[in-house]
Amino acid sequence: MLELKNVSFSYGELKVLDNFNLDVKKGECVCLWGKSGCGKTTALRIIMGLEKADSGLCLTPQKISCVFQEDRLINGLTLEKNIKLPLKREQYKKADMLIDKFGLAEFKNTRVSELSGGMKRRATIIRALSFEGDLLILDEAFNGIDAKMKEKIARVIKEEFLDNNKSVILVSHISSDAELLGARIIKM
């Protein structure tokens, strides 16, 4: 499904990844664990094709869903429009279902600037889940989300991704997030 072999990457003089290896199998959830600045987000950016590795081999799936560390929403647009912005028409139905499921139905037409941090996070998760990539990347995705909602989201991720032989890469500082998804922890 995903393989990084001896991947190295530097920002100028600063070496962020040095011969980094990662192997994620189909239907597997992996949690990248490590202190700030250890290269977790850089590894994710290389996987998503947003950065090019200086050296090494990167085999990544074509279609990747991502919940970025930042919300990456447009304040001038409503919650629904933000969620559906990158989606294709056939994915709208799923988005509507998840908006309902994650308790955002009554805020569909509210501009995101008027929503709480937790609601925005849920919106970015719905956007990623509705896109139905072969790989789901969750970069600090659960920040600001309460425990009950986390469980609900984790259930959907298991059903939609892991049970369908799709993989998940999680970055989190909270060990319970990794446990929730039954993730294999990789220390960086």
Next chain:
Amino acid sequence: MTASITARNNKDIIKKASFAIIAVIFWIGLWWVASILIGEDLRLFLPSPFAVAKTLVSLVATKDFWTATLLTILRIFAGFILGAMAGIVSGMLTSHIKIADAILSPALKIIRAVPVVSFIILAFLFMSIDALPIFISFLMVTPLVWQSTHDALQNSCKELEEMGRVFKMGALAILFKIKLPSITGEIITALVTGLGFAWKSGVAAEVLYSPNISIGKNIYIAKANLDFSGVYAYTLTVVALSLVIEILLKRLCGRYLLNAERGKANA
């Protein structure tokens, strides 16, 4: 949630209006006191607010006043709209195409730095007097809108653009669905500022070269006749028109301006 936001907004509007009224009363009062203190001999140059109001009322009753006002609005608006369009298009070009950036950016930076009066004097050599205020307003608005569009596209859209790329959006979809909606707030803020510049510079061009029927020509004639009440009355007209058009523009684009004030994108 919506009801509480509406109530808060109404309260804010009343508070803002009260402060605006107090400010107007304060400055008119100060003007009145100054016109009394300056003495009879110099009052010609600083007439009282009441004398100016009287002149304004008599001007408003004439057809010439409205014709001049309408033509000045049309000239300045034409320059403003052309400048806004040129600014947005050049901002999009310079933020995406390196060679366009290399060619256009220095020119626009120079235009922004050159004193407006130099342009007014030089442009006179190449165009008709009627077209001059249009051109000068255009020149004032273009670099301002260009800079805002360019900067917004360069800096604040990067993270949203990355999101679009990861979600396999095409270049055109990224431009129209992500970039333009997310920078509308910045562009409108620049347009509101540009409108003020367009008025100031456009009327200055009219005063210097006096197109046939214009507020600028009327200001010039009033000054030549030592009718300073007239100069103040026309100046107040320009200020009032500028404010009214700014308010209309803000109302028209209020939704986006609100977003711009709250911080453009949540990236």
